[in-house]
Amino acid sequence: MKKGKYILAIFLMALPLLFIVPEILAQEDTIKTETTKQEISAEMFTINNTWMLVATLLVFIMHLGFGSLEAGLTRAKNTVNILFKNTSILSIGILTYALIGFGLMYPSNWCIAGWLGWAGLGISAEGANLTRAYNSGYTYWTDFIFQAMFAATAATIVSGAVAERIKLGSFLIFSTIYVAFIYPIYGSWKWGTGWLNTLGFYDFAGSTIVHSVGGWGALAGVILLGPRLGKYVNGNIKPIMGHSMPLATIGVFLLWLGWFGFNGGSVLSADPGSVSLVFVTTTLAAVAGVMGAMLASWVVLKKPDFSMVLNGSLAGLVSITAGANVISPVFSVIVGALAGIMVVFSVILFDKIKIDDPVGAISVHLVCGIWGTLAVGIFSPAHSLGPQVIGIMAAGIFCFSSAFIIFLILKITIGIRVSKKEEMIGLDIGEHGMEAYSGFQIFTSQ
Amino acid sequence: MKKGKYILAIFLMALPLLFIVPEILAQEDTIKTETTKQEISAEMFTINNTWMLVATLLVFIMHLGFGSLEAGLTRAKNTVNILFKNTSILSIGILTYALIGFGLMYPSNWCIAGWLGWAGLGISAEGANLTRAYNSGYTYWTDFIFQAMFAATAATIVSGAVAERIKLGSFLIFSTIYVAFIYPIYGSWKWGTGWLNTLGFYDFAGSTIVHSVGGWGALAGVILLGPRLGKYVNGNIKPIMGHSMPLATIGVFLLWLGWFGFNGGSVLSADPGSVSLVFVTTTLAAVAGVMGAMLASWVVLKKPDFSMVLNGSLAGLVSITAGANVISPVFSVIVGALAGIMVVFSVILFDKIKIDDPVGAISVHLVCGIWGTLAVGIFSPAHSLGPQVIGIMAAGIFCFSSAFIIFLILKITIGIRVSKKEEMIGLDIGEHGMEAYSGFQIFTSQ
Amino acid sequence: MKKGKYILAIFLMALPLLFIVPEILAQEDTIKTETTKQEISAEMFTINNTWMLVATLLVFIMHLGFGSLEAGLTRAKNTVNILFKNTSILSIGILTYALIGFGLMYPSNWCIAGWLGWAGLGISAEGANLTRAYNSGYTYWTDFIFQAMFAATAATIVSGAVAERIKLGSFLIFSTIYVAFIYPIYGSWKWGTGWLNTLGFYDFAGSTIVHSVGGWGALAGVILLGPRLGKYVNGNIKPIMGHSMPLATIGVFLLWLGWFGFNGGSVLSADPGSVSLVFVTTTLAAVAGVMGAMLASWVVLKKPDFSMVLNGSLAGLVSITAGANVISPVFSVIVGALAGIMVVFSVILFDKIKIDDPVGAISVHLVCGIWGTLAVGIFSPAHSLGPQVIGIMAAGIFCFSSAFIIFLILKITIGIRVSKKEEMIGLDIGEHGMEAYSGFQIFTSQ
Amino acid sequence: MKLITAYIQPQRLIEVKQAFYERGIYKMSVTNALGCGQQKGYHETYRGADVEVNLLKKVRIDIAVNEEFVDPTVDAVIEATRTGNIGDGKIFITELVECIRIRTGERGTKAIG
Amino acid sequence: MKLITAYIQPQRLIEVKQAFYERGIYKMSVTNALGCGQQKGYHETYRGADVEVNLLKKVRIDIAVNEEFVDPTVDAVIEATRTGNIGDGKIFITELVECIRIRTGERGTKAIG
Amino acid sequence: MKLITAYIQPQRLIEVKQAFYERGIYKMSVTNALGCGQQKGYHETYRGADVEVNLLKKVRIDIAVNEEFVDPTVDAVIEATRTGNIGDGKIFITELVECIRIRTGERGTKAIG
Numbered sequence A, B, C: 001m002k003k004g005k006y007i008l009a010i011f012l013m014a015l016p017l018l019f020i021v022p023e024i025l026a027q028e029d030t031i032k033t034e035t036t037k038q039e040i041s042a043e044m045f046t047i048n049n050t051w052m053l054v055a056t057l058l059v060f061i062m063h064l065g066f067g068s069l070e071a072g073l074t075r076a077k078n079t080v081n082i083l084f085k086n087t088s089i090l091s092i093g094i095l096t097y098a099l100i101g102f103g104l105m106y107p108s109n110w111c112i113a114g115w116l117g118w119a120g121l122g123i124s125a126e127g128a129n130l131t132r133a134y135n136s137g138y139t140y141w142t143d144f145i146f147q148a149m150f151a152a153t154a155a156t157i158v159s160g161a162v163a164e165r166i167k168l169g170s171f172l173i174f175s176t177i178y179v180a181f182i183y184p185i186y187g188s189w190k191w192g193t194g195w196l197n198t199l200g201f202y203d204f205a206g207s208t209i210v211h212s213v214g215g216w217g218a219l220a221g222v223i224l225l226g227p228r229l230g231k232y233v234n235g236n237i238k239p240i241m242g243h244s245m246p247l248a249t250i251g252v253f254l255l256w257l258g259w260f261g262f263n264g265g266s267v268l269s270a271d272p273g274s275v276s277l278v279f280v281t282t283t284l285a286a287v288a289g290v291m292g293a294m295l296a297s298w299v300v301l302k303k304p305d306f307s308m309v310l311n312g313s314l315a316g317l318v319s320i321t322a323g324a325n326v327i328s329p330v331f332s333v334i335v336g337a338l339a340g341i342m343v344v345f346s347v348i349l350f351d352k353i354k355i356d357d358p359v360g361a362i363s364v365h366l367v368c369g370i371w372g373t374l375a376v377g378i379f380s381p382a383h384s385l386g387p388q389v390i391g392i393m394a395a396g397i398f399c400f401s402s403a404f405i406i407f408l409i410l411k412i413t414i415g416i417r418v419s420k421k422e423e424m425i426g427l428d429i430g431e432h433g434m435e436a437y438s439g440f441q442i443f444t445s446q
Numbered sequence D, E, F: 001m002k003l004i005t006a007y008i009q010p011q012r013l014i015e016v017k018q019a020f021y022e023r024g025i026y027k028m029s030v031t032n033a034l035g036c037g038q039q040k041g042y043h044e045t046y047r048g049a050d051v052e053v054n055l056l057k058k059v060r061i062d063i064a065v066n067e068e069f070v071d072p073t074v075d076a077v078i079e080a081t082r083t084g085n086i087g088d089g090k091i092f093i094t095e096l097v098e099c100i101r102i103r104t105g106e107r108g109t110k111a112i113g
């Protein structure tokens, strides 16, 4: 708790920034359309749209990836709970995004110029929005569904970090608010052509906008929840092992697969040069992340720790997400490798300071998300560090404090943590009255 | 058995319908080509065809989805058997479809106008059939392979419902006949431009033509097989829990993923407006199904039952399948949500009347398939309820009675149920002489 | 060991062939470009490139397929090790391919005409290489990433065969060398338009170039490693059962899915006629493989062995890979069915001669790879057996002996086999200090 | 006090619980076990090779009882599990020196039930 | 020599090990078990139907000890597991006739520790 | 009658079965167990933190025998499992009061074999 308050304090002190920056940008209040609606052929439009739909599929399957990874890295007695959370967040995320998120994130009118806009409740499309008149790369529906799949991701990231101890109801409430308001508002600052965009902040597919946003939520949740029972005993770290490495591996590979849509789709067209470059940088960062984590864990822990290697690939992927189309393949190897090394130390470090994150979500999504956003400023000749730092700080201040407040209110009111007894027995029986592996003997002292 | 006879009786009484309707339609006996072979560019043709092939892949992976879901929701001792069935049905389905199914379903000549046609044995294609001369959306080969993947689905649906007690050999014989004859004949009535098509029956991607057809087969099988040992004891329902929720979850997500191809591919081209609309309605119905089942199970069962939530997403998907391109996104939420609620009550109801369906296949595919077909009549302005009801009844009469007869003959002759002892030990050892989880301790009194 | 020496001897005796054939081909030393850079529209180029990227994704997911299959067919105590190997090979494979493999495989200059060429270190692309000026089907980056995913496959094949006993470090060294040098050099002989290409050898997507090359490496490894402890006791074969059939099934289906990209992508464009034909032949061979293995195992082993059925589908897929675009659908059924039957006998045979291959990799990839390459000569009117045989022999001589030498050197120096004690406890604890299924009770005498 | 240990066919556990219930025996401990007895086992085949499975799955039940409950308990087990086929199982009885209920610290015959 | 068998709540195993350690008891064997006692079990629901779970997960600990260690061992178990709630568990003690250390062939009281 | 309980290294089970077979001992029950003895365990690391694993996997074998079979059984176990290393295992023997074959109802020494 004490730690949480310190971190909160730091952010609160930085809060004034939020009021200074807009001043600088006040002159800027018309919305620019990012994608030029150039004249393209029906064929090209169809290809672009088809690719965007395939990318949507790929982002969709990331949700199975998250579910599998998180379930695999936690204990068998909490598996149903985790899978339940992932399935329901996806649903809640898409529904609320349809209702308000999409409107908040891609505003047609700004209420507070560059800071808060609105495009109306719900989704709807007529004639022209289903043709290239809407956009050269996709129809209105494609636009929505691709964005909706992204939105659900942010909340899912939190799920892994708070696993094995959070109350289901409280988590669902948090996620709903986070996806409905926090994620799209921050997103509008950049992708909705808000003030961060004007400032020159660059985040291609969401190292910050998606991953860090999720990561900040995760950090707030973990601080307020506290560690799992038995994780830190008499000052010693007692690892709580994940129950299924194959499940975790399936999760990571599906995430990796989905990332080709996450990054590849963020090109917003099927442009051969750009999409293929993004595929190459994405792959190279991921494999470099694997190697980085492998070597780091082999050297530091004396054993090639497989769970670290899995996290390493994700670390590489998160870190290249911000600059997948502006960082060269060679640099993408460096960005990914550093992310892979970073994630090993980060996991160990968070454990040391008793931030108990069962799946390493904070290390992967927050730490590497920040690193990836900075990397754009470092490795892309067209971008500089300044705006990147501001974008990162803005996310930290806005998202962490929002998440912290939401969780705090929930903690004070309905509570966010299950009872000690339920945590012992497992949330599957406690919250859902069922077991994930009926019939299997699981050694239950864990 | 008694119940089966009643249901059979009802259908037999309705049988005359089959002879009345054709009379009305007798004037109609030329085959209309549904897809206009408009002049399109080679580029557009290539995009369309590529999308159709991607859709084929997606439908393919549904078979892994079915296998995983069914295996996950049944006991560990029958896992190999279930996976075996799913793998072999896919193979048998595609081979028989190549041999006769495709010819029966898309007839070039009608033997009985609108009721039974034939396009010749086997598959073959020369020059023109591999270009846009064949069709604006796909080549002959694409046409076949996309349809073949669909066909295998119908039989797979049966597999889950009859799991844990059916003899492997009998099931394979049933499936072969069902996929080779029943599925394509019913399919020809609509998609082969037969009498149901003439009548104005609408079933976009197969709520009835695929899912209900499978569902009717499942119902017939379950009635004739009877419940699993130990399911209904002294009038009490004793739940038999599935052995792996992660496996079931993987199954559901893969099915969901595949559905984008199932529905998206049924557009039969990559048309941006249509395909993206279908993606949106499909997704919204699925997520609404999740929410519906979540709330219904939370209210009715006092616990958010995860297996119900999984079924809820499928319920939403099945229900939107008939009208994915004609139901608006808002209505698709309603259709899906109602399906999600429906599936919870349906599962409970079937359990009450001792129809033992281990995976809820009848509730998901039959009940929601019917609901989805009706929903077209309700929510699509362009369609009316009348033809939808006739289409549903035609499926019920034709498919249920065919399935019932096939299963009955098998029951009388070689038997359809494994011995009591084999059911106790499990079909994996009984039929295949091997275990699914060698080395794992599984508490074996179940 | 003795057996290994005999096989080695045979190959050494055949070695002179390598010196005779080039003589015949000496007159041929200019590099021909296989793909004609015809004038195509930007739209067509974009479609082609998009399909190639989708195919890349599909090949990527094959790595999860391999990992799952291999883990599923081995014991729980070695699961982490297998998954670790698969993840790290993918990474090492792609990185080394970027560094030297791509340059060796698609040479711009020949050092030894048709035998050894080089296109420079690393990968890089400017302007024209990202447009249709590079190629009508894909950009430079697409070219690289598609090929890179292929490359990693070859090493992964070895992994399954040597599972449960090989030292992690030695295996990683072997893989690095094999992927960096052996695979691309052999590949350059055909796909790099080297001497095998000139000779008329045909291998569409790599029955030999990928699968046999992997298979030869596997054979060499298995011979030098020897069988697992407890596999052959007093002249009896004691089967060591795989620990998770669902995992193996997931693996096979993902491999099958990926194969649509493996073969479909090898068309190197989205040409509707070719790609759809390839989809049909690939599917039919796979399902025929399933049926072949099912019947063969039912007849020979008296039980429908599910692990054989799984291998059967892969056998069908490997066997059609060489001729997927030149073998007619009907013949593809025959090729696949024979492969399915073959794999059953091959697995039994290798077991008899005490070649202990836990997952059947040699039977699937080597035996069926050879069969598929021959099948092109038999069933494709445009090709003859002669060049096919030479291609197969060249792979055998070059790859087997290279692999044998690499493994031998490793064996003599750092050793290739874990200690008896580690093999007993399992490599997961031995090499990685962690368990795959923490908390589960696994009956540990196995 | 006696400790009764029975190895039975797994699928008979439900019947045993029922039979105990009817006789007022409410306490027991159950473990998975593998047994090797007169029952021959079965043959599995895996990838073409024969697997001889002679350790069959059994369920082990331990019931600690006072003297007067020994016969009813044994009878209950026999009644619920006897089919007359090989593999029905076996019952072993050992002497129990002491029994302690942790919750209350009670000892001996009071603690057992 | 005595054989002490305790059925305890799974989550108490760590505390038991700690308590043993403090008393110089270093050897034991642990098994998973399902127990049916005064603890009532709980209800699961699965797909709308009620599942009565009355076999609860327990951990069984076996400790073979010389006479003078019986009381310390029993005390250690009680201390580590007693919460006063139903389900705390039970301890059974039987007479041990012989004990052999396989490695050395030592027998009796020397072999036990 | 005696009940012989042996805790052995898992991988020695096959040898024990073989050794029993040679001496005409055909019946036994086998359970998974975790053991804590002189063997020190090993260290796993998971995500950077150390895991001390001091409960090692063992296999527990129970064999009920008549007096004259006690020594052959013990010898068989020792022969099959002794390597001279820590962790080889231990054998415990308790008195068996009664033995009943469920199938036939036979009791005592006749029922045991």
Ligand SMILES: Nc1ncnc2c1ncn2[C@@H]1O[C@H](COP(=O)(O)OP(=O)(O)O)[C@@H](O)[C@H]1O
Binding pocket: D007, D008, D033, D034, D035, D036, D037, D038, D039, D056, D058, D085, D086, D087, D088, D089, D090, F027, F028, F029, F030, F062, F063, F064, F065, F101, F102, F103, F112, F113
């Ligand atoms: N002498 C014994 N020692 C230990 N366990 C035994 C002994 N005899 C039988 N069992 C256990 O009882 C189970 C049933 O024994 P079995 O001989 O198959 O029964 P039946 O006598 O009815 O044929 C065996 O699988 C084994 O677990």
Ligand SMILES: Nc1ncnc2c1ncn2[C@@H]1O[C@H](COP(=O)(O)OP(=O)(O)O)[C@@H](O)[C@H]1O
Binding pocket: D027, D028, D029, D030, D062, D063, D064, D065, D101, D102, D103, D104, D112, D113, E007, E008, E034, E035, E036, E037, E038, E039, E056, E058, E085, E086, E087, E088, E089, E090
């Ligand atoms: N008579 C008995 N025979 C065998 N096992 C018993 C017996 N009594 C208790 N047990 C075991 O001890 C566990 C705890 O018993 P329980 O009655 O719930 O404890 P408490 O007496 O503290 O309420 C049970 O779950 C069961 O495994």
Ligand SMILES: Nc1ncnc2c1ncn2[C@@H]1O[C@H](COP(=O)(O)OP(=O)(O)O)[C@@H](O)[C@H]1O
Binding pocket: E027, E028, E029, E030, E062, E063, E064, E065, E101, E102, E103, E112, E113, F007, F008, F033, F034, F035, F036, F037, F038, F039, F056, F058, F085, F086, F087, F088, F089, F090
């Ligand atoms: N006093 C005891 N009580 C219960 N189990 C014991 C006892 N001593 C040993 N064991 C069991 O026997 C196993 C082997 O004991 P260990 O001391 O490692 O063997 P060794 O004496 O050969 O070194 C232990 O892991 C444990 O399961």
